[in-house]
Amino acid sequence: MHDNDFSLFQLSLQQRAASVEMLLSELLSDRPQSGEITRPPRLLAAMRHGVLNGGKRLRPFLVMESAALFGADNSAALRVAAALECIHSYSLVHDDLPAMDNDDLRRGQPTVHRKFDEAAAILAGDSLLTYAFELVASEATEISAQARLSLITELARSAGIGGMTGGQTLDLEAEKVKPDEQGIIRLQAMKTGALIRFACEAGAIIGNADQRERECLAEYGSAIGLAFQLADDLLDVTSDAGNMGKATGKDVAAGKATLVSIHGIEWTKRQLSGLVEQAQLLLEPFGEKAGLLKEAARFIAERKN
Amino acid sequence: MHDNDFSLFQLSLQQRAASVEMLLSELLSDRPQSGEITRPPRLLAAMRHGVLNGGKRLRPFLVMESAALFGADNSAALRVAAALECIHSYSLVHDDLPAMDNDDLRRGQPTVHRKFDEAAAILAGDSLLTYAFELVASEATEISAQARLSLITELARSAGIGGMTGGQTLDLEAEKVKPDEQGIIRLQAMKTGALIRFACEAGAIIGNADQRERECLAEYGSAIGLAFQLADDLLDVTSDAGNMGKATGKDVAAGKATLVSIHGIEWTKRQLSGLVEQAQLLLEPFGEKAGLLKEAARFIAERKN
Numbered sequence: 001m002h003d004n005d006f007s008l009f010q011l012s013l014q015q016r017a018a019s020v021e022m023l024l025s026e027l028l029s030d031r032p033q034s035g036e037i038t039r040p041p042r043l044l045a046a047m048r049h050g051v052l053n054g055g056k057r058l059r060p061f062l063v064m065e066s067a068a069l070f071g072a073d074n075s076a077a078l079r080v081a082a083a084l085e086c087i088h089s090y091s092l093v094h095d096d097l098p099a100m101d102n103d104d105l106r107r108g109q110p111t112v113h114r115k116f117d118e119a120a121a122i123l124a125g126d127s128l129l130t131y132a133f134e135l136v137a138s139e140a141t142e143i144s145a146q147a148r149l150s151l152i153t154e155l156a157r158s159a160g161i162g163g164m165t166g167g168q169t170l171d172l173e174a175e176k177v178k179p180d181e182q183g184i185i186r187l188q189a190m191k192t193g194a195l196i197r198f199a200c201e202a203g204a205i206i207g208n209a210d211q212r213e214r215e216c217l218a219e220y221g222s223a224i225g226l227a228f229q230l231a232d233d234l235l236d237v238t239s240d241a242g243n244m245g246k247a248t249g250k251d252v253a254a255g256k257a258t259l260v261s262i263h264g265i266e267w268t269k270r271q272l273s274g275l276v277e278q279a280q281l282l283l284e285p286f287g288e289k290a291g292l293l294k295e296a297a298r299f300i301a302e303r304k305n
Numbered sequence: 306m307h308d309n310d311f312s313l314f315q316l317s318l319q320q321r322a323a324s325v326e327m328l329l330s331e332l333l334s335d336r337p338q339s340g341e342i343t344r345p346p347r348l349l350a351a352m353r354h355g356v357l358n359g360g361k362r363l364r365p366f367l368v369m370e371s372a373a374l375f376g377a378d379n380s381a382a383l384r385v386a387a388a389l390e391c392i393h394s395y396s397l398v399h400d401d402l403p404a405m406d407n408d409d410l411r412r413g414q415p416t417v418h419r420k421f422d423e424a425a426a427i428l429a430g431d432s433l434l435t436y437a438f439e440l441v442a443s444e445a446t447e448i449s450a451q452a453r454l455s456l457i458t459e460l461a462r463s464a465g466i467g468g469m470t471g472g473q474t475l476d477l478e479a480e481k482v483k484p485d486e487q488g489i490i491r492l493q494a495m496k497t498g499a500l501i502r503f504a505c506e507a508g509a510i511i512g513n514a515d516q517r518e519r520e521c522l523a524e525y526g527s528a529i530g531l532a533f534q535l536a537d538d539l540l541d542v543t544s545d546a547g548n549m550g551k552a553t554g555k556d557v558a559a560g561k562a563t564l565v566s567i568h569g570i571e572w573t574k575r576q577l578s579g580l581v582e583q584a585q586l587l588l589e590p591f592g593e594k595a596g597l598l599k600e601a602a603r604f605i606a607e608r609k610n
Binding site: 032033034035036037038039040042043044047090094097099100117118119120122123125126127129130131133134137138139145146148149152153154156157158159160161162163165166168169170172173186189190194 | 337338339340341342343344345347348349352395399402404405422423424425427428430431432434435436438439442443444450451453454457458459461462463464465466467468470471473474475477478491494495499
C-alpha cells in the first residue's frame with residue numbers, strides 16, 4: 001500500500017465532496033427558480049437535511065473522476081454528480097423510514113423523519129428524486145442534448161424497478177425468506193451496485209467516450225459496486241456504531257443472509273482483493289490519468305466506515 | 306349545455322383512457338427491459354395496482370388533445386401522457402400513506418399500502434416517479450431531443466418542491482395553521498394546478514408550438530386546474546362516498562380551509578362558470594379543432610365524482 005497515493009486520493013475525495021456540497025447548497029436555496037411558485041421552507045429544510053449531511057460523496061467523486069478521464073468539462077460533470085447525490089440521498093431518506101429500515105441515526109445525526117416527521121421525509125425524498133432529473137435535463141450544462149437524454153435514461157434505469165428500488169424490495173423480502181447466493185448477488189447488484197455502476201458510466205457519457213470505453217467504465221463500476229457492498233457487510237460484523245455513525249450488527253441481529261454470513265470473513269477479504277485487482281486492470285488502458293480511480297477501488301474495499 | 310358535444314367528449318375521454326391504460330400495462334410487464342436486472346414481482350404488482358386503477362385519465366387526455374391541436378404524432382403524445390399518469394399515480398400512492406392522508410380506499414379499491422404494505426407503497430411510488438422520466442427521455446418517441454429535455458425540465462418543476470410536492474407540504478401544514486385566501490390559492494395552484502398546467506403545455510411542446518401558443522395552452526391549463534380544485538372542494542361538501550369512491554366530508558371534518566368554506570357554494574359555482582368561460586376563450590384562436598378541450602373545461606367544472 002502506497003500511503004502517499006492514498007492520501008492524495010483522500011484529499012481529492014474531500015475536494016470533490018466540498019464542491020458538490022457547495023453546488024447542492026446553492027441549488028437548494030430558498031429562492032424559487034423559473035417555473036416554481038414557491039419553495040415551502042419546511043420541505044426545503046428537510047431536503048437539505050437529507051442531502052447536506054457530510055456524506056463521503058463517493059458517487060459524485062466517481063462521476064467527476066470518470067468524466068475527467070475523457071477531458072470533460074468539470075462544471076458539467078459536477079452538475080450530474082450533484083443530481084446523482086440527490087438520488088442517493090433520497091433513497092437513504094426513504095430507506096430510513098419506520099416502514100422500511102426504521103433508523104433513527106444517519107451519520108451520527110437524526111434521520112429526516114426523526115428531525116422533521118414521516119410526511120416531511122416522504123415528501124423530501126420525492127422532491128430530491130424529482131429534482132435530480134431536472135438538474136440533468138437543464139440547459140445549464142455543457143453536455144449535448146443527446147448525452148443528457150442518455151444520462152437521464154440510464155439514471156432512471158439504475159434507480160428504478162430494475163435497479164435500486166427493485167433491489168430495496170428484494171432486500172426487504174430477504175428478511176422473510178433467505179435468498180441463496182445468486183439471490184444475494186442479484187439483490188446487491190440492484191440495491192447498491194446499479195447506482196455506483198451508473199456513476200462511472202455517467203463520466204464516460206459526459207466525456208463522449210466511445211462504446212468500448214463506456215463499457216469499460218461500467219464494468220469498473222460493477223466491480224467496485226460489488227466491493228462496496230462486501231465491505232459494508234464486513235463492517236456490519238466487524239465495526240461498531242461509533243465508527244459507522246449508524247447502527248451496526250443489524251444484519252446478524254435480523255438473521256439476514258449476506259455473502260459474509262455464507263462464506264465467512266477470510267473469504268470475503270480475499271474476494272475484496274480480487275475485485276480491487278479486477279477494477280484496476282479495467283483501468284489500465286487509461287494509464288496514469290486513472291490513478292485516483294484505481295485508489296478509489298482500494299479505498300472502497302478497505303474503508304473503515 | 307349541448308348534450309351531444311358532452312357525449313362526444315366523454316367518448317373521447319374513454320378512448321384516450323383505454324389507450325393510455327393499454328400502453329401502461331404493456332410497459333409495466335414482467336419482462337425486464339434493457340439495462341434492468343429483474344423486475345421484482347411484488348414491486349411490479351404494487352406499481353400496477355397504483356397506476357392501473359380505472360382512473361379518468363384526465364391529464365393524459367389533456368396532453369393528447371393539446372398535442373393534437375398542433376398535429377403532433379399521436380404515439381409520441383401517448384408516451385408522454387403515460388409518463389404524466391405515472392407521476393400523478395405516484396403522488397396518490399404516497400398521499401394515501403398513513404403518515405400523509407391515511408386513506409384506505411381509492412376509487413373503491415384498497416389503497417396500495419392497504420393491499421400490500423407501507424414499504425411496498427413507498428417503493429412503488431418511488432419507482433413510478435422514476436419510471437416517468439425514463440419514459441419521456443426514451444429514444445422510442447418521435448419527439449426531438451430538445452423537446453424531450455424541455456418536457457423533462459417542466460415535468461420535474463411541476464412535480465417538485467416548487468410545484469406538486471411543495472403543494473402537498475403546504476396542504477399538510479394547512480391542517481395546523483389555516484392559510485388565508487391567497488395561501489389557499491397558492492397551495493392549490495401547486496398541489497393540483499401545476500401538473501394540470503403541465504399536461505396542457507406538454508401538448509404544445511410535443512407539437513413544436515411557438516412561444517405564444519405554448520403560453521396560451523399553459524394559461525388554459527392554469528384555468529382548468531383551478532376549476533378542478535374548486536370542483537373537488539365543492540364535491541367534498543355536496544357529494545357522498547358512494548359517488549366519489551373515496552371518503553368525503555374530510556375537509557369539513559378536518560376543519561380545513563377551502564375557497565368553498567370561505568365564500569360558500571353559490572360563489573364557488575359562479576367562479577367555476579367564469580373559469581370555464583376564460584378557459585374556452587383562451588382556445589378561440591384554435592377554432593373547431595379545440596372543441597374537445599373546450600368541453601373538457603366544462604366537464605372538469607361540472608363533474609360529479
